[in-house]
Amino acid sequence: MTTMNRRTLLGGVGGALALTAVPVSVNAQAATFRIGALNPVTGAGSPYGSGMQKMILAAVEEVNAAGGAGGRRIEVFAEDSQTSPQAAVLAAKKLIEVNNVRAIVGTWSSGVSLAVVPLTNDANILLLNTSGAPALSVPPANAKGLSYRFQATNDRFGRAFAEIATREGFKRAATMAFNNASGIGNTNGFKRAWEAKGNRVVAEVVYEPNQPSYRAELQRVLAARPDVIVMGSFLPDTTIILREWFQSGENTRWIIPGWAANPQLIQALGAQVTEGIISVDSVSNERAPSFAHFDQVHRRAMNQPGASNVYAAMTWDMVITLALAMEAAGPNADMAAINAKMREVANPPGEEVYTFAAGKAALAAGRAINYQGASSVLDFDQFGDVTPDFGVFFITKGQLERRYVVSI
Amino acid sequence: MEAYLAAIAAIALIYVLLSLGLTLHYGLTGLINFGHVGFFCIGAYAAAILSTTGGMPIVVGFVAAAVLAGLAAWPIGLVSLRLRDDYFAIVTLGFSETVRLVVTSERWLTNGVQGIPGIPRLFEGLGVGMPSALAILGVLLAVNAAAVWLFFRLVKSPFGRMIEAIRDNEEAVRALGKDPARFKIRVLMLGAALAGIAGAFYAHYIGYIVPDQFIPLVTFYVWMAIIMGGVGRISGAIVGSLLLMLFLEGSRFLRDVVPFISAVDMASVRIGAVGLALVLFTLYRPQGLMGDYTRR
Numbered sequence: 001m002t003t004m005n006r007r008t009l010l011g012g013v014g015g016a017l018a019l020t021a022v023p024v025s026v027n028a029q030a031a032t033f034r035i036g037a038l039n040p041v042t043g044a045g046s047p048y049g050s051g052m053q054k055m056i057l058a059a060v061e062e063v064n065a066a067g068g069a070g071g072r073r074i075e076v077f078a079e080d081s082q083t084s085p086q087a088a089v090l091a092a093k094k095l096i097e098v099n100n101v102r103a104i105v106g107t108w109s110s111g112v113s114l115a116v117v118p119l120t121n122d123a124n125i126l127l128l129n130t131s132g133a134p135a136l137s138v139p140p141a142n143a144k145g146l147s148y149r150f151q152a153t154n155d156r157f158g159r160a161f162a163e164i165a166t167r168e169g170f171k172r173a174a175t176m177a178f179n180n181a182s183g184i185g186n187t188n189g190f191k192r193a194w195e196a197k198g199n200r201v202v203a204e205v206v207y208e209p210n211q212p213s214y215r216a217e218l219q220r221v222l223a224a225r226p227d228v229i230v231m232g233s234f235l236p237d238t239t240i241i242l243r244e245w246f247q248s249g250e251n252t253r254w255i256i257p258g259w260a261a262n263p264q265l266i267q268a269l270g271a272q273v274t275e276g277i278i279s280v281d282s283v284s285n286e287r288a289p290s291f292a293h294f295d296q297v298h299r300r301a302m303n304q305p306g307a308s309n310v311y312a313a314m315t316w317d318m319v320i321t322l323a324l325a326m327e328a329a330g331p332n333a334d335m336a337a338i339n340a341k342m343r344e345v346a347n348p349p350g351e352e353v354y355t356f357a358a359g360k361a362a363l364a365a366g367r368a369i370n371y372q373g374a375s376s377v378l379d380f381d382q383f384g385d386v387t388p389d390f391g392v393f394f395i396t397k398g399q400l401e402r403r404y405v406v407s408i
Numbered sequence: 409m410e411a412y413l414a415a416i417a418a419i420a421l422i423y424v425l426l427s428l429g430l431t432l433h434y435g436l437t438g439l440i441n442f443g444h445v446g447f448f449c450i451g452a453y454a455a456a457i458l459s460t461t462g463g464m465p466i467v468v469g470f471v472a473a474a475v476l477a478g479l480a481a482w483p484i485g486l487v488s489l490r491l492r493d494d495y496f497a498i499v500t501l502g503f504s505e506t507v508r509l510v511v512t513s514e515r516w517l518t519n520g521v522q523g524i525p526g527i528p529r530l531f532e533g534l535g536v537g538m539p540s541a542l543a544i545l546g547v548l549l550a551v552n553a554a555a556v557w558l559f560f561r562l563v564k565s566p567f568g569r570m571i572e573a574i575r576d577n578e579e580a581v582r583a584l585g586k587d588p589a590r591f592k593i594r595v596l597m598l599g600a601a602l603a604g605i606a607g608a609f610y611a612h613y614i615g616y617i618v619p620d621q622f623i624p625l626v627t628f629y630v631w632m633a634i635i636m637g638g639v640g641r642i643s644g645a646i647v648g649s650l651l652l653m654l655f656l657e658g659s660r661f662l663r664d665v666v667p668f669i670s671a672v673d674m675a676s677v678r679i680g681a682v683g684l685a686l687v688l689f690t691l692y693r694p695q696g697l698m699g700d701y702t703r704r
Contacts, residue, residue, distance in 0.1 A: 037671070041672060050672045053675075078672065084621070086614065087656075090656075091660065093411060093416075097409055111620055111621070115615065118615050122537075135522070140525070179512060179513075179520070180521040180620075181523070184521060184522075
């Protein structure tokens with residue numbers, strides 16, 4: 001039935017090979033600085049990935065429009081991590097070896113970041129990530145101090161939960177965690193901080209994803225009569241658990257991370273079920289002019305408010321911070337010199353700046369700067385981690401209402 | 409560029425090992441194994457655990473990976489080889505998911521969903537860059553060559569004729585007074601051990617493993633590879649795996665030749681292009697690139 005013989009097919013394959021060998025000019029011109037955008041455009045991270053990548057492109061455009069950083073234009077090579085470590089490793093190899101990038105920006109899941117970080121370390125280039133796993137802070141992952149995390153660790157989320165539970169006067173806390181690194185990271189962080197305050201966790205449950213019902217798990221937790229249940233969960237499972245809890249008629253309160261307790265949850269369950277739920281999220285630096293500016297760009301590129309994708313705010317900040325560090329390091333600085341400036345431009349002391357152009361002007365005038373990001377105030381600790389503030393939202397009559405902000 | 413090609417080659421050779429195992433199962437013996445990733449996972453975790461918390465030499469991890477993956481196949485064989493083909497497929501699929509759930513849940517051993525970071529890489533002593541990459545490729549090539557040689561010997565042996573007879577007509581084999589189940593168990597264990605070795609290479613190559621990496625998609629990548637290459641042919645397993653890698657990685661360079669598509673949309677276009685290539689391939693060359701040995 002086929003007219004294609006082995007020879008033509010081999011020819012076709014050879015042709016495809018030849019296409020892949022199209023020379024991608026490897027010798028970077030002195031005037032450009034190449035970065036790789038490695039984002040989860042497909043796979044589990046796809047709700048965030050394209051926004052993250054578009055914001056990288058938009059931020060680079062802005063830096064270049066302001067005359068570049070350290071006398072160089074930034075050039076972006078975009079790749080898809082497919083939210084898979086294996087695909088990400090190959091994509092990172094391509095970015096490093098073929099495109100000669102000097103930084104990889106915007107890896108999302110911890111699995112991807114942990115698989116890519118040995119490669120960026122070997123190449124002595126930066127990895128700017130938005131992952132939650134604690135292992136990323138310390139050697140071997142961050143042995144060279146070349147990795148920066150723009151997202152709060154899951155552990156910090158847990159500590160914020162404990163602060164809130166104390167402030168709300170809860171005594172008998174229980175936890176429920178989705179069985180993955182993020183879910184368990186949240187509840188373990190909570191447990192440590194909560195017990196350090198002299199409290200006790202009355203019940204702990206870890207549940208498997210993709211179940212049609214969580215009644216058995218819920219019964220185990222409710223049997224301990226908790227006054228609050230702290231969740232490390234995601235939207236689909238939270239929806240089922242809250243519905244089954246409401247049917248049970250038991251009386252308890254909930255503290256849930258913001259990516260699960262969001263407007264979609266209220267829409268799915270209605271105002272009655274969700275009344276009084278406490279939703280916690282790392283606040284984008286919403287009152288800062290940098291956020292207003294980011295929001296405007298995000299609306300233009302994605303047709304959605306900037307607050308809808310907290311990771312896009314982080315990738316935006318990554319480019320601006322990197323560009324400011326390049327500017328501070330001066331023309332033709334190597335990666336070590338640029339890395340040495342990362343904390344200097346992002347942390348206090350220094351004049352607070354909100355855009356690349358303002359930072360560049362201040363640096364030109366010889367002043368120290370402290371970039372205030374759109375995602376957080378962006379002050380890196382010794383591990384390259386940030387500690388954002390956490391917004392505490394109460395769901396009242398079907399609306400998320402921010403009552404206060406917790407700093408840890 | 410060289411290091412990128414070396415990375416593609418390494419991953420491709422790992423897939424060749426997996427495909428060889430599946431060719432032995434399906435192509436030669438007719439066992440529909442939908443749980444190949446389970447053996448791969450056991451091998452990866454065995455090697456990772458022994459070389460990190462176990463503090464054993466890497467070689468021990470490789471041996472353990474092969475032995476444990478092979479042993480894991482034994483009970484499945486006992487329980488399910490008396491089942492009909494399609495039931496066997498379901499059992500193996502269930503097996504691989506069970507393995508994934510076990511490594512997810514047994515936190516004391518596997519560190520659960522946090523995964524095992526910092527698995528030592530092969531030939532670290534040679535320093536980073538090309539020398540160690542080439543050494544890894546050399547070892548992978550040698551292991552693949554050994555596996556292929558073993559296969560040719562196997563196919564030509566009485567054992568090989570027997571398993572092919574089982575594939576073609578199990579009733580006839582039984583009528584001759586042979587017990588197909590015994591042969592099937594051995595084939596299953598041998599293919600599983602190969603997948604275990606592939607898993608050990610994978611763990612030491614990527615350097616970090618989590619249960620999420622061992623999803624059924626890996627099994628189906630391997631199926632795609634042997635179907636594209638030609639079922640039942642050793643050359644098919646090799647060519648198919650290389651072709652799969654060419655589709656997956658070559659499509660990254662689409663951006664350089666396709667105009668009018670933004671960088672962000674390219675990611676989705678790329679996955680679409682891979683899918684289209686696979687569909688066209690099965691439409692126009694259903695017997696695989698190297699031909700289907702079983703239908704000759």
